[in-house]
Amino acid sequence: MSRYTPHDNAGHRPQGRKYRLALEMARNRLVIAGILFVFMLFGVGGRLIFMGLNNEGGEPLFVHDAVRSQFHQGRSDIVDRNGIVLATTVTTSSLFANAKKVLDAEIAAKMLAQALPGYSQVKLLKKLKSNRPFIWLARHLTPKQRDRIMHLGIPGIGFRKDFKRLYPHGPLVSHVVGLTNVDNIGIAGLEKSSEQFLLTEGKPLHLSLDVRVQHAIVDELKKGMTEFSATGAAAIVMDLQTSEVLGMVSLPDYNPNKNVNLESDGYFNRATVGMYEMGSTFKILNTAMALDLGVVTLATKYDTSEDIKIGRFSISDYRANHGVINVAQIFVHSSNKGSVKMALDVGTEGQQEFMRKVGCLTRCNIEIPEKGQPIIPRHWRQANTMTISYGYGLAVSPLHLLNSVAGVVGDGCRKEATLIKLKDGEQKRPCDRIVQSSVAHKMRQLLRLVVVQGTSKKANVPGYFVAAKTGTRNMLESGGAYNKNRVSTTFVGIIGESVEKPRYIVVALLEDPKGLKKTFGFTAAGWNVAPIGGRILGRVAPILGLRPNLKILNEGFDPFLQSVDFSKTKK
Amino acid sequence: MFNKSTFVTLFALFLLGSLTYTIKQKVIELDNDLAQVHRNIAHYQESMHILNAEWAYLTRPSRLQALVEEHTGLQHCPGVSLVSYEEVFQQDDELYQAQESLESSVRLASMRR
Numbered sequence: 001m002s003r004y005t006p007h008d009n010a011g012h013r014p015q016g017r018k019y020r021l022a023l024e025m026a027r028n029r030l031v032i033a034g035i036l037f038v039f040m041l042f043g044v045g046g047r048l049i050f051m052g053l054n055n056e057g058g059e060p061l062f063v064h065d066a067v068r069s070q071f072h073q074g075r076s077d078i079v080d081r082n083g084i085v086l087a088t089t090v091t092t093s094s095l096f097a098n099a100k101k102v103l104d105a106e107i108a109a110k111m112l113a114q115a116l117p118g119y120s121q122v123k124l125l126k127k128l129k130s131n132r133p134f135i136w137l138a139r140h141l142t143p144k145q146r147d148r149i150m151h152l153g154i155p156g157i158g159f160r161k162d163f164k165r166l167y168p169h170g171p172l173v174s175h176v177v178g179l180t181n182v183d184n185i186g187i188a189g190l191e192k193s194s195e196q197f198l199l200t201e202g203k204p205l206h207l208s209l210d211v212r213v214q215h216a217i218v219d220e221l222k223k224g225m226t227e228f229s230a231t232g233a234a235a236i237v238m239d240l241q242t243s244e245v246l247g248m249v250s251l252p253d254y255n256p257n258k259n260v261n262l263e264s265d266g267y268f269n270r271a272t273v274g275m276y277e278m279g280s281t282f283k284i285l286n287t288a289m290a291l292d293l294g295v296v297t298l299a300t301k302y303d304t305s306e307d308i309k310i311g312r313f314s315i316s317d318y319r320a321n322h323g324v325i326n327v328a329q330i331f332v333h334s335s336n337k338g339s340v341k342m343a344l345d346v347g348t349e350g351q352q353e354f355m356r357k358v359g360c361l362t363r364c365n366i367e368i369p370e371k372g373q374p375i376i377p378r379h380w381r382q383a384n385t386m387t388i389s390y391g392y393g394l395a396v397s398p399l400h401l402l403n404s405v406a407g408v409v410g411d412g413c414r415k416e417a418t419l420i421k422l423k424d425g426e427q428k429r430p431c432d433r434i435v436q437s438s439v440a441h442k443m444r445q446l447l448r449l450v451v452v453q454g455t456s457k458k459a460n461v462p463g464y465f466v467a468a469k470t471g472t473r474n475m476l477e478s479g480g481a482y483n484k485n486r487v488s489t490t491f492v493g494i495i496g497e498s499v500e501k502p503r504y505i506v507v508a509l510l511e512d513p514k515g516l517k518k519t520f521g522f523t524a525a526g527w528n529v530a531p532i533g534g535r536i537l538g539r540v541a542p543i544l545g546l547r548p549n550l551k552i553l554n555e556g557f558d559p560f561l562q563s564v565d566f567s568k569t570k571k
Numbered sequence: 572m573f574n575k576s577t578f579v580t581l582f583a584l585f586l587l588g589s590l591t592y593t594i595k596q597k598v599i600e601l602d603n604d605l606a607q608v609h610r611n612i613a614h615y616q617e618s619m620h621i622l623n624a625e626w627a628y629l630t631r632p633s634r635l636q637a638l639v640e641e642h643t644g645l646q647h648c649p650g651v652s653l654v655s656y657e658e659v660f661q662q663d664d665e666l667y668q669a670q671e672s673l674e675s676s677v678r679l680a681s682m683r684r
């Protein structure tokens with residue numbers, strides 16, 4: 001195909017050839033570029049059609065991610081076992097200053113102090129004069145405060161989005177949930193120990209607590225503290241089957257929404273950090289130990305007529321001289337002398353090993369960081385064995401008592417109490433066998449007899465199987481001597497449908513309760529903490545859906561126990 | 572200088588360019604709508620979050636108890652008040668039988684009179 005034009009002639013041939021070649025090259029280049037361009041366009045078009053048809057972009061995932069990235073609350077909620085919010089984070093505004101850009105620090109400080117009641121003008125002025133490029137002036141302002149400050153139009157100050165931790169229930173769960181500092185870093189309770197979870201998981205932390213149970217405990221403890229002018233109180237309610245703590249209270253408490261003085265008495269968690277000699281409630285462990293080791297049976301008799309001498313001290317019984325009585329009577333009448341003799345038959349090493357097994361010698365393994373180390377004898381001698389048998393000389397926290405007694409009377413198997421709600425599959429956790437199942441059954445019967453015939457009559461709850469034990473011990477003075485006029489009283493009780501089906505356990509403690517006219521001046525546990533413990537059980541059981549059982553409360557009892565007369569005591 | 576294929580190519584270019592532009596504009600529009608939807612979702616989630624906290628605050632057991640004590644005078648429910656579903660009908664049957672026997676004895680007494 002010729003491309004010569006009519007103007008071509010022989011004289012211009014060399015130039016015409018050059019021109020033709022150049023034109024040919026340009027044309028070729030243009031065609032190649034055009035083809036490439038068309039291919040690219042077809043590529044882009046094809047890709048668009050492919051994406052439209054194939055949904056390769058993963059649109060739903062994109063939406064989900066975008067939502068998550070937009071709504072960021074900073075720190076996960078803490079909720080109770082029913083999803084009630086116990087701790088949450090809300091978005092607030094915080095005021096900062098670039099002190100280098102503030103024109104007149106004195107006027108600015110004066111205006112800000114007027115807009116923010118409660119903030120010191122002197123402190124604000126000091127910050128505004130600091131010459132620092134960034135300094136916080138006020139944290140977590142309300143929308144009204146923010147508006148007021150914006151209207152002032154002060155140069156050199158600004159707002160930043162901030163997060164504030166709120167506790168809608170105030171002091172109700174303060175010792176368990178804990179609190180954060182102004183920068184939202186956990187400084188106590190689960191806020192501190194679960195920091196990693198709360199910051200990274202992006203889902204609420206479900207506690208085992210039930211706010212209804214928690215409130216029932218607080219309400220009854222506060223009434224009891226007021227009635228008996230006690231200086232402090234604590235109580236824990238736990239599910240015996242799963243070892244989930246349903247309520248844990250220490251009074252006085254604190255409001256985590258306000259500035260908390262970490263040195264104050266309210267901040268001290270009596271339930272897990274407070275160490276107390278538990279008095280006669282330790283006889284549960286002592287009796288279970290002797291029965292489990294086969295040292296005694298329920299029918300084994302001891303002579304309790306004479307006081308027992310240890311050096312210049314003597315051990316006597318609280319009420320009467322019971323004479324020769326069996327193990328069941330020793331337990332029901334809470335005989336110190338009988339308990340001492342049983343412990344001596346077990347021996348110091350046996351007792352020490354048993355106390356280690358039930359967890360009374362080491363720190364509890366609960367999720368909060370505030371947990372105390374038991375105060376154990378430096379040299380565990382025979383005298384210590386004797387006093388520990390009735391609850392003196394070994395100080396543990398109410399949580400230790402709860403864990404150990406729950407293990408002994410539950411099914412003889414010990415599981416550590418937990419504050420985190422267990423999932424369905426986790427509820428049958430492995431446990432450490434501490435006593436035989438038959439011993440646990442006997443202990444529940446003995447505890448029931450204490451309610452029917454012994455010192456815990458005021459803890460009975462009509463319609464339920466309630467079994468309990470009380471303990472009273474004199475308080476230690478700063479010099480190390482016991483004060484005979486001041487006591488702390490303890491109560492351990494279980495509630496269920498029958499002796500075969502115990503369901504919940506409560507440990508309650510009163511510090512320094514006073515005698516009243518209606519208690520005839522007595523300060524023993526049976527007069528003060530036992531009725532409180534009974535009322536807690538009576539309120540908690542219907543809330544948790546525990547059905548009353550009016551028919552078989554005393555069925556399944558050991559024939560021997562049914563034949564023992566617990567009313568007879570030698571005066 | 573320009574033959575037929577050039578025109579076809581240019582037309583195809585124009586068509587594809589227009590199509591690309593239109594699709595791009597639509598995508599931008601949809602993207603803005605999506606962003607708005609995301610903002611709304613986040614806003615509602617935050618509102619729900621605050622409302623949850625407020626609900627927890629307003630339904631504090633201590634507050635509810637105080638309100639109940641002030642306005643209704645209701646007492647705590649004792650355990651013995653709880654019965655099973657079957658027992659409810661059992662009690663009704665017993666009540667019905669007692670009522671029947673009472674009515675029949677009244678009828679008998681009136682007949683005698």
